[in-house]
Amino acid sequence: MVATARRLRRRIAPRELLARHLVGSGIEVGPGQHPFQISLPGTQVQYLDRWRAQESAELFPQLAAQGEFVEPDVIADFNIDRLASIPDCSQDFVIASHLLEHLAEPIGFLDEMHRVLKPGGVVLILLPDRHQTRDRDRIPTPLSHLVAEYEACTDEVSEAHLVEWLQHRGKPIGTTREEQLETFDRYRRRSIHVHCWDASEFLEVILWATENLDEQWEFVDGSLPQDQFPLGIEFGFVLRRSSISTDPAIRQGRFTSAWTTWNDA
Numbered sequence: 001m002v003a004t005a006r007r008l009r010r011r012i013a014p015r016e017l018l019a020r021h022l023v024g025s026g027i028e029v030g031p032g033q034h035p036f037q038i039s040l041p042g043t044q045v046q047y048l049d050r051w052r053a054q055e056s057a058e059l060f061p062q063l064a065a066q067g068e069f070v071e072p073d074v075i076a077d078f079n080i081d082r083l084a085s086i087p088d089c090s091q092d093f094v095i096a097s098h099l100l101e102h103l104a105e106p107i108g109f110l111d112e113m114h115r116v117l118k119p120g121g122v123v124l125i126l127l128p129d130r131h132q133t134r135d136r137d138r139i140p141t142p143l144s145h146l147v148a149e150y151e152a153c154t155d156e157v158s159e160a161h162l163v164e165w166l167q168h169r170g171k172p173i174g175t176t177r178e179e180q181l182e183t184f185d186r187y188r189r190r191s192i193h194v195h196c197w198d199a200s201e202f203l204e205v206i207l208w209a210t211e212n213l214d215e216q217w218e219f220v221d222g223s224l225p226q227d228q229f230p231l232g233i234e235f236g237f238v239l240r241r242s243s244i245s246t247d248p249a250i251r252q253g254r255f256t257s258a259w260t261t262w263n264d265a
Helices: 002-009 014-019 053-059 106-116 143-151 159-169 177-190 199-212 248-264
Strands: 024-029 043-049 091-097 117-128 217-223 234-241
Touching: 014 217, 014 234, 091 106, 106 117, 106 143, 106 199, 143 199, 159 177, 199 217, 199 234, 199 248, 217 248
Parallel strands: 024 043, 024 091, 091 117
Antiparallel strands: 117 234, 217 234
8 A cells, every 4th residue: 555655646746745835925045947836826935046047147057058047036145144134933934945955054044944934834945865966975964064064153165065075076176275266266156065965864954953953843744756756866854833832852752753654654
């Protein structure tokens, strides 16, 4: 029965299944040229991105050739501004599709998404599964490293991250310090995969934030690469900001239990 149910579920795109949790007014951060598609009525979306559409097209000409970039409603450098322009408890939902892996400091941004959600609001997070992308041979970003960057209020992708990525991709860094700085600046602007995870590895990030930052997350739904046919490259979490405040240990236990039950099924 489980195998049959999974085969039937694969006939529906995972993103379409996850979209049913989005209702009301919300924001999508970093839509680029592929905003999340919501087919159900009853939603209004405002877009936030780092660049105007024309600037994005000039910065990523190879992507511009594949389609137009979305013109954002709000311009924000997510490493520096984060969601400062969005009031507390104002959004019914937040969509972050393939964004967090590009940020200098994703834990703080997760906290920002929690801040702007109304109690009962949901965040949809989609991330590339490192096993299904060119990151498959990279080491996942350790939780301890992410926590250290959060505590240091990091607002720029570090040179160490850039060097690791450039070496993995076999790209030249430069021989002189001037050449290296030019390389680092270019790839900071081009927004590389600073971090990489799979679903269980990113789960640790959510649980840490739940325990240490008083984030009232509940696990609602998700997706895995094997939910896509033939095999996808992304995983997803739908998290709800609970309207009931509970002890961090209780929240973490409930979240872990809900995730485990869903994942095992």
